[in-house]
Each structure stands twice: as structure tokens, then as C-alpha cells.
Amino acid sequence: MRTTLLFLILLVLLPISIVVQDQLPPIPPMQERIFLLPILFCFGALALPLIPALFFALATALVQGLALLQIQSGQIELGLVGPIVFFLGWTVIFQMLSEATHGMRWEFHAFGSFLVTFTLLAGEFLILCVKRGGFPVDEMVLFRMAVPSAAALLIAPLLYLLLSSLVPYATEPVPGQGKPGFGNSGLEL
């Protein structure tokens, strides 16, 4: 029941995070954007047991993929394959981390959010380079990856606090079952 409730809350928050990040003002002077979706994903990947976390990763990939989908002249620039592989891969890593460290910690969530945001933006950039040709890495491109990632690192603890207070048991061990992760995959779903 706990896992189901947390899963549903996170699922509802996915489209809301897209809308909220669209409304947030850009960070001056380079007008970089703040991305909330990777931070929310990290929370789900660390707090949920393996199977629900994988389904949550798939949902995140669909939301992210459809939000970014660009169809130009009948060609898809960035489809759903990339986001699906990306978020499922990170979920497996986070689940192993959560298992190894016996649970979720806010530090892992913060650094995880940084890494996911950075690799997400870098991955998108690489795919665009392959599709459009050229590899125009300059100062602006590095800023576009570094600033939102740093913002994620700073915002993640706030979101962790918010979600922990919203779902108090999300970051606590399940009584008598140890921490969520490999081995007790919370199949209340």
C-alpha cells in the first residue's frame, strides 16, 4: 500500500513538474532553464522498490520524450528510445546504490539529480550532433549543461524535504523488511 501510494503520487507529479519547469523563469545571465523532472525521477528511482521504480522510469521517459519530441519534415529528432534506455539504466544504478547503502539518503538524491540532469542534457546534445551533423561544443553548450545540473544539485534537497514531508515513510525503511530495493521489490502494485 505504501509503495502504491508513493508510486501514484510520483506519477501525478511527473506532468506537473513539466508544467512547473516551463513556468519557472530562466536563470540569468545566459537564460538557462531549471529542470525538475530529473530531480523527481531520482527521488522515485531511489525511494521505490525495483519493479515500481522501473515502471516509474518508463513513465518518466515517456513524459520527457513526448515533451521534447520534435518532428521536422517527417523525421524524428529525439524519439522515445533514448529516454527509455537512459531512465531505465539510471534506475538500475540507483537501485544498486540504494541497496548498497541500505536506503535512501538526501546526499545521494542531490548528487544523483546533478548527474542525471548533466548526462540527460549531454545525451540529448550528442544525439542532436549525430542527427544534425557537426559537434559545435563551445562555452554556451557547456553552460547549457552545467548550470541546470548545478541548479538541480541545489534544488534537490528542497524537493527531497518536500516529498519526504508529503510521503513521510518514503525515505524510511519498511518495518520488518529492511530498505526497499533489490530483494524486496514491493509488488503491491
Add this chain to the structure above:
Amino acid sequence: MKYLQIAALVLLIAAAIFFSALGVGPLGRLQSAFLGLLSPLSHSGSVVKNSIGSLGTDLMTLDQLQSEYDRLLAENKKLRAENNGLRDLQQDNDHLRSVLGYRERSSFRLIPAVVMNHSAEAWWNTIKINRGSKDGIAPDMPVITDRGLVGKTTAVSDDMAEVVLVTDENCKVAANVEGTKEQGISAGARAPEGELQLAFLSKLADLQPGQKVYTAGVSGGIFPSGIALGTVKSFHARELDGEAILEPAADLGTLDDVFVVTGAK
């Protein structure tokens, strides 16, 4: 319990393969449905943001409101008078063009729209507007302001549409430079900085800062001719061609109201 885990994993893999294998058509429809799902949230978010943003600035006294009303009324009358004068001029112009055998220059059919937000994306430069297929909007329609070209529509749902801005690398516009025979193709950078790059110009082009650039309106293209695209900031010759850096005509950073061009009148 183990069987349930295996069944869940099989279901997950099947779903992942299903979504990965979707083609352009189904993906486009899925995106439209997704935009439709986001639409009420985006509309509410936009209203909340505007309400917060206008707190303090929109609070006026009755005297201020009265004077604002008087000013707008006077401006409305002035614009009506100018419009009437321009209509006569347009008729004269069309008549003279027909006498000289020129094609009549048609004005556009426009649908006004409000910008709901600038999408939070790193490598794409897009906005969302509050008009969709219910209002007659379709993909690949030009979007303009009174100052010039903004971009073109891409994904469209019932009451929301995404517009890719001219500063996006994907939004390519054929353009010509005022007062010259120079024609080129403009696009933004991969990490958009708010400027346009007008490429494929002659290496020996004599362009000066401040020169206006307009859409060329190539046949089969999306953008009609004669819409202001930007002004030349600088020009440099490259190995094979010349490239001008343009300042967009429309202020893309502070877009509030735009018009979607749905056709010619």
C-alpha cells in the same frame, strides 16, 4: 510472488519495446494527446504565473484606470483613422500593381494567440500558445508579431500548440537582405543565444549593420514573403560563403501576444 515479479518485468519490457518502435505518425498523435493532457495544467500554470507577476503592477486606482481608458480610446480612434487611410492606399496600390501587371499583394488571415510559456528545453527554442486545432491551427503555420517573424507551429493539440522559434537551429527561413540581391537561409545556433545566422550569402556581399532582412517566400515554403526577420548585426566571409549575424525583429524574450498566419486573405 516470484511469478508476479517476472510477469511485471515482461510487461515492462513489452511496453518499452512498444513505445520504442512507434513511428512518426503514431508518435505525433501520442504527442498531441500528451499536449492535450498537459493543456489544462499549462493554462492554469500560465494564469497563476501571470497573476503572481502582475501583483502590484496591475493594482491601479480608479483615476489611473480612467486615464488609461481615455488614452486607449484616443489611440483606438487614431489607429482606426490610420487604418482607413491605409485601406485606401492599399486599394490604390493594388490597382497600380494590376495596371503594371504585378501580382496583388495579399494580406494575411491571422489568429491572435497568447504565449503561455517558453518551454524549458536546453537545445530547442520553443513556446506554447493557447490556440490549437479547434481554432484552425495546424502544424507548420507561420507565427508573427507586429514586429516580425516569431517562428512556426509544430505539435498541435485541441487548444494548445507548440511554436519553434526562429532562433532554433531547426527553424530554417529563406530570407533576403533589403536593398541587395543577397539571399540566404537563416537559422539559430544549437545552443540558442537569441541571434540568427544568415548563411549561404555571397562571400563578397556588402552588408552593413542595421540593414533589414525579410522572408523571401520561396515556393513550397512555409513563410510568406515580406515578413521582417531581423536586422544585420555583423557580416563575415567564410571559406565557401558569407554569413551574417542577425538580431531578430520580434523580441523573442518577452513574447506575450502573437498571431498565427492561417492563410492569405
